[in-house]
Amino acid sequence: MGRYLVISSDCHAGLPNEQYRGWLDPEYRGTFDEYLSARALMEAELAERGLRNPEFAEEWESENAEGLLGGWDASRRDAELDADGVVGEVIFPDADAVSGGASAPFGAGLGATADVPIDLLMAGARAHNRWLAELCGASPARRAGVAIVPIFDVEAAVAEITRARESGLRGGILIPSMWQPHAPYHDPRYDPVWAACSDLEMPVHVHSGAADRASYGEHVGLYVAEVRWWSTRPLWFLLWSGVFERFERLSFVTTECGAFWAPDLLWTSDIVYDREHAAKKLGAQLTDRLSVRPSEYFDRNCFIGASNTRRRELARRYEIGVGNLMWGNDFPHPEGTWPHTKEWLRNAFHDIPVEETQQILGTNAAACYHFDTAALRPLADRFGPTPEELGQTGEDLGKWTDLAAAGRPWLTGKEAVELPVGD
Amino acid sequence: MGRYLVISSDCHAGLPNEQYRGWLDPEYRGTFDEYLSARALMEAELAERGLRNPEFAEEWESENAEGLLGGWDASRRDAELDADGVVGEVIFPDADAVSGGASAPFGAGLGATADVPIDLLMAGARAHNRWLAELCGASPARRAGVAIVPIFDVEAAVAEITRARESGLRGGILIPSMWQPHAPYHDPRYDPVWAACSDLEMPVHVHSGAADRASYGEHVGLYVAEVRWWSTRPLWFLLWSGVFERFERLSFVTTECGAFWAPDLLWTSDIVYDREHAAKKLGAQLTDRLSVRPSEYFDRNCFIGASNTRRRELARRYEIGVGNLMWGNDFPHPEGTWPHTKEWLRNAFHDIPVEETQQILGTNAAACYHFDTAALRPLADRFGPTPEELGQTGEDLGKWTDLAAAGRPWLTGKEAVELPVGD
Numbered sequence: 001m002g003r004y005l006v007i008s009s010d011c012h013a014g015l016p017n018e019q020y021r022g023w024l025d026p027e028y029r030g031t032f033d034e035y036l037s038a039r040a041l042m043e044a045e046l047a048e049r050g051l052r053n054p055e056f057a058e059e060w061e062s063e064n065a066e067g068l069l070g071g072w073d074a075s076r077r078d079a080e081l082d083a084d085g086v087v088g089e090v091i092f093p094d095a096d097a098v099s100g101g102a103s104a105p106f107g108a109g110l111g112a113t114a115d116v117p118i119d120l121l122m123a124g125a126r127a128h129n130r131w132l133a134e135l136c137g138a139s140p141a142r143r144a145g146v147a148i149v150p151i152f153d154v155e156a157a158v159a160e161i162t163r164a165r166e167s168g169l170r171g172g173i174l175i176p177s178m179w180q181p182h183a184p185y186h187d188p189r190y191d192p193v194w195a196a197c198s199d200l201e202m203p204v205h206v207h208s209g210a211a212d213r214a215s216y217g218e219h220v221g222l223y224v225a226e227v228r229w230w231s232t233r234p235l236w237f238l239l240w241s242g243v244f245e246r247f248e249r250l251s252f253v254t255t256e257c258g259a260f261w262a263p264d265l266l267w268t269s270d271i272v273y274d275r276e277h278a279a280k281k282l283g284a285q286l287t288d289r290l291s292v293r294p295s296e297y298f299d300r301n302c303f304i305g306a307s308n309t310r311r312r313e314l315a316r317r318y319e320i321g322v323g324n325l326m327w328g329n330d331f332p333h334p335e336g337t338w339p340h341t342k343e344w345l346r347n348a349f350h351d352i353p354v355e356e357t358q359q360i361l362g363t364n365a366a367a368c369y370h371f372d373t374a375a376l377r378p379l380a381d382r383f384g385p386t387p388e389e390l391g392q393t394g395e396d397l398g399k400w401t402d403l404a405a406a407g408r409p410w411l412t413g414k415e416a417v418e419l420p421v422g423d
Numbered sequence: 424m425g426r427y428l429v430i431s432s433d434c435h436a437g438l439p440n441e442q443y444r445g446w447l448d449p450e451y452r453g454t455f456d457e458y459l460s461a462r463a464l465m466e467a468e469l470a471e472r473g474l475r476n477p478e479f480a481e482e483w484e485s486e487n488a489e490g491l492l493g494g495w496d497a498s499r500r501d502a503e504l505d506a507d508g509v510v511g512e513v514i515f516p517d518a519d520a521v522s523g524g525a526s527a528p529f530g531a532g533l534g535a536t537a538d539v540p541i542d543l544l545m546a547g548a549r550a551h552n553r554w555l556a557e558l559c560g561a562s563p564a565r566r567a568g569v570a571i572v573p574i575f576d577v578e579a580a581v582a583e584i585t586r587a588r589e590s591g592l593r594g595g596i597l598i599p600s601m602w603q604p605h606a607p608y609h610d611p612r613y614d615p616v617w618a619a620c621s622d623l624e625m626p627v628h629v630h631s632g633a634a635d636r637a638s639y640g641e642h643v644g645l646y647v648a649e650v651r652w653w654s655t656r657p658l659w660f661l662l663w664s665g666v667f668e669r670f671e672r673l674s675f676v677t678t679e680c681g682a683f684w685a686p687d688l689l690w691t692s693d694i695v696y697d698r699e700h701a702a703k704k705l706g707a708q709l710t711d712r713l714s715v716r717p718s719e720y721f722d723r724n725c726f727i728g729a730s731n732t733r734r735r736e737l738a739r740r741y742e743i744g745v746g747n748l749m750w751g752n753d754f755p756h757p758e759g760t761w762p763h764t765k766e767w768l769r770n771a772f773h774d775i776p777v778e779e780t781q782q783i784l785g786t787n788a789a790a791c792y793h794f795d796t797a798a799l800r801p802l803a804d805r806f807g808p809t810p811e812e813l814g815q816t817g818e819d820l821g822k823w824t825d826l827a828a829a830g831r832p833w834l835t836g837k838e839a840v841e842l843p844v845g846d
Contacts, residue, residue: 046706047706049706050706050707050708050711051705053705053706056703056704060704098704184640186645187640217610217664219663219664219708219712220708221663221664221692221710222609222663222664224695224709225688226656233649236648236649240645241640241644258691260690264683264684267683268648268681268683269644272644272647278731278758279647280476281520281758282643282647283470283472284473284476285474286647288473308701312690312833334704335701
C-alpha cells in the first residue's frame, strides 16, 4: 500500500454573492438585487441578536484569507486540496459557512426551504449550476459537481437534471431536505425525478442546513440539536415508501449529517420489518412495498457523506456498513478538517485497518460518483497521506476482530465485542 | 440481596370507551356520543386499509381475556402485576393499544394532538383523571397515577394539576408530545406549568404516541421510524431553552421512547456546549441560558421511562446514566413484557450487576415518583424476582469494568471498552 487516494465527498464552492448576477437569467436580476439588500440587513440583525460570532469570523477569515479564495477560484482550489492531501472532490454549494458571503442566489443552496417561491429557487439553482459546470470543467477528473435541483416542480426539475448532466455535472443533485409545504418525498409525483437520476447515474443528495427554524425562537441550541434529523428524514421516507424497491439503481446520499445515527436506524427498521415483538400488532401495509430488509436497501442504494468522521462513528462502521461511509473535509468550511486534514485523519484512523481506511477515504466515493481512479492515481501518489503518516503501524488492528465478526448483531446474533466509544 | 423490588414506570389504565360517559362533565356528553360514533367508523376504515392486524388482535385478546380486564378493574390489576413480579406502577392512560377500546375521551391520552379543540382535550383529561384517582385510591402505595394535562391553556392546566394532585394523583402529568399549532415548549408562557409541577413534585411526562401523521400517507413504517423522535423532542426544547436552569427541581420523563438515542443526544449536546471544533462559529446565544453542561441537567432533571429495555440499550447505561433509566412492563399493552416479564428480565439483565439492576427495575422510579419502598417491601418479598431467577450468577460481571470506568467517554477521555451490542 502506497499513498491513500483521498476523495472528499463533502466540499463546497460558490461565488461571492454579487458575482452570481451575471449567471442569472436576466429576468431575475432585479429581484436578485433586492434579495442581496435584504440579506445584508438580515445578517446584521443576526449579529445583533447574538446569533453570530464575529470574533471567530474575523480570526477564521484572516488566518485563511488566501485559502478561502479557493471557494470559487479554480487553481487556488486545486492547490488547497493538494496541500490537504485530497485529490478528488464532490462539490456542494455555499462556500462561506460563516457569514453566507458565497452562497447560491435566493437561498437555493444548503438551507433551501420552500419559504422561497419555487421559480426563484430554480432560478438561483440554474445560475449556480451553470457556474459550477465551468468550475468543474477546469479539473474534470478531480471534480464531481452536485447540481442544485429543487424538485417541487417535477417537470422543471427533470429538465434541469438532464441539462446539468449534459453540462458535465456528474456529482448528482442536491434536493431540499425539507419538502414542506409541498408533498412529502414518499409521494409518487416525484417518481420522474428518481427515474431521471437513476437513468443518468446522478446520486440524489440531502445536505444538512435546513431545519424547523420557525420553532426555535432565539435558541441556537435547538437548531444544532435537530438539524441533522431534518436532513436524514428523507432517507426513511424513500426507504419505507418503496422508492428503493421501485428504483433499484438509484443512489441516495445523506451528507454532513454525521453517521452516528445510522446503526440505530438500521437496527430499529430491520427488527420492525422482521415483525419483532413490538411490531406484531401492525397491519400488512407495513412491509407490502418492500421485498427485502431496510438494511439491504441501505447497502444497495445509500451512502453517507460522513464528512469529518469521528472515532465514535468509525467504531460503529461494521453496523453502518464499511462500504456505505464516505469521508469529507468540508472544504472550505471551518467545521471541516481543512487545512489540517492529515492531523484529523491521524487522530480518527490511527487504528483502523488500511483496507477499510481506503474505502472510507476514497474508494466508496469513487464508486458512488464514478471517479476515474486511474486518472487520479498520479495525484494521489504525490499528495495522498501514507498509512504510516496516519499512525497505522498495525499494532492495534486486532481489536476489531470481534466487532467485524458481529457485523450487524441483530442479524448475526453475535454479541460481545470490543468497541472504542471515544470522540 | 433478596427479591427485587420492581416498579413498572410504564403501565396503562383506562375504562372501556363508553364507560367514560359518566365521568365527563355533563355538557360534554352529547359531543362524546358523536365522538364514539366517529371513532368506530375510523377504526373500521383503518382495518380496511391494511393498517390493522385483526389476526393479531384476536389472538392477543383471546389469550389474555382475563388479564386485560386489569386495564380498569382494580383487583384484577393487582393480581396481574403480582403474577408479573411488579409491586409498584406508574399509570398512563389508554389501556388498549390494539384497537383503542379503552382510551381517554376525545383522544386526550397518548396520541393527543392539538387537532382536537383545547376544551375537548381538557374535558377528556378531567374525566380520565377523576376515574384514575379512584383506581389509584384502591391501592395507593402501589399506584402512581399520571394525570393527563394538555397545557395549551396554561391557566386551566395549572388548575387541573393542582386538582389532580389533591385528588391523589402523584405520578405527575402527561403533556402532549406535539405542541403544534400552539407555541413550542421553550416559550416562557408555559413557565407557570413548570412552576406548579416543580412545587407539587409532579414529574412532567411525554409518552410516545403522537407523530406527524399527516405526512405519512399510507406508510406505517414512517410512523414507526419517527414516533420516538416526536416524543423525545420536548426534552431538548426544555433543556436548550433553560427550563431546567430556571426550575432546578423539575422532573421530566420521556416514556416508552426507548433509551438508545440518549447517549448520542448527550454526546452531541455536551460537545456543542463545550464549543468543540464545529461549534466555535456559533454566537454567544448558544449557551447563555445554561450554567452547566446538558448532561448535568439530564442527570439532575431527567428520567427515561425506558419500558422494555433492550440489551443494546442496557449496554449504553453508563453513558445514559444508570440513575436515569427506569424499566417498565407496559401492562397491559402487547408490545410490553406482560405477562412474561420474568423471562424478558432474565434475557435482558442476566449479566447486569445486581445493584444496577435494582436501580433500573425499581429504586430510580421510587425516587422519581416518591414511592414508599418500606410499604412495598412485603409485596416485593412475595412477588419480586430474585437475582438467581434472572440468571445473575455473577460470572459475567467483570465484563463491565472498563465500560463503567469510561462512563461518558467524551467527558472522561477514556476510550477502549467492552460492549455487547446485541438486541
